[in-house]
Amino acid sequence: MKKPLLTIAAGLLLCISSAFGHGGVELGPNGGRILEFSTNETIHGEVTLKDGKFHVAVLDRDMKPVALKDQTLIVTGGDRANPEKPKVEKSGDHFVFPALKGDSYLLVVQFKEKPSTKFVTARFEYDATICSACKNAEWLCKCGDKKDDKAGKKK
Numbered sequence: 338m339k340k341p342l343l344t345i346a347a348g349l350l351l352c353i354s355s356a357f358g359h360g361g362v363e364l365g366p367n368g369g370r371i372l373e374f375s376t377n378e379t380i381h382g383e384v385t386l387k388d389g390k391f392h393v394a395v396l397d398r399d400m401k402p403v404a405l406k407d408q409t410l411i412v413t414g415g416d417r418a419n420p421e422k423p424k425v426e427k428s429g430d431h432f433v434f435p436a437l438k439g440d441s442y443l444l445v446v447q448f449k450e451k452p453s454t455k456f457v458t459a460r461f462e463y464d465a466t467i468c469s470a471c472k473n474a475e476w477l478c479k480c481g482d483k484k485d486d487k488a489g490k491k492k
């Protein structure tokens with residue numbers, strides 16, 4: 338079940354070069370990165386970055402915000418050889434944790450809906466590099482689809 342981390346990094350490189358049909362990044366109602374927080378698309382996370390802190394909103398299947406009650410979030414990231422676990426706090430209906438050092442690193446986000454359910458693990462590569470096509474940072478770049486369309490890629 339575990340995807341090698343390299344696969345994810347390679348996927349992002351494909352987004353940049355857009356050589357293949359890469360789906361791009363799914364963005365949420367607030368322009369954040371959508372993560373899958375369930376095994377059946379009923380819960381999503383939307384990650385945004387503000388003032389050096391990541392905010393994670395919990396969204397339902399219709400991308401509507403869900404109030405934070407019993408949900409738990411654990412974040413691991415940074416250098417793979419020496420990963421950090423930034424402290425995650427609840428602020429209103431967001432989880433909030435400080436951004437790590439550097440402009441590019443992997444974040445592993447573990448979400449638990451309530452104490453009786455299992456953790457669901459989502460990952461994404463934070464990359465602050467600005468995409469030349471959409472002017473978003475690469476971790477919020479959804480050019481995968483559009484670039485393919487322009488290229489008139491056929492199968």
Ligand SMILES: [Zn+2]
Nearest residue numbers: 468471478480
């Ligand atoms: Zn882009």
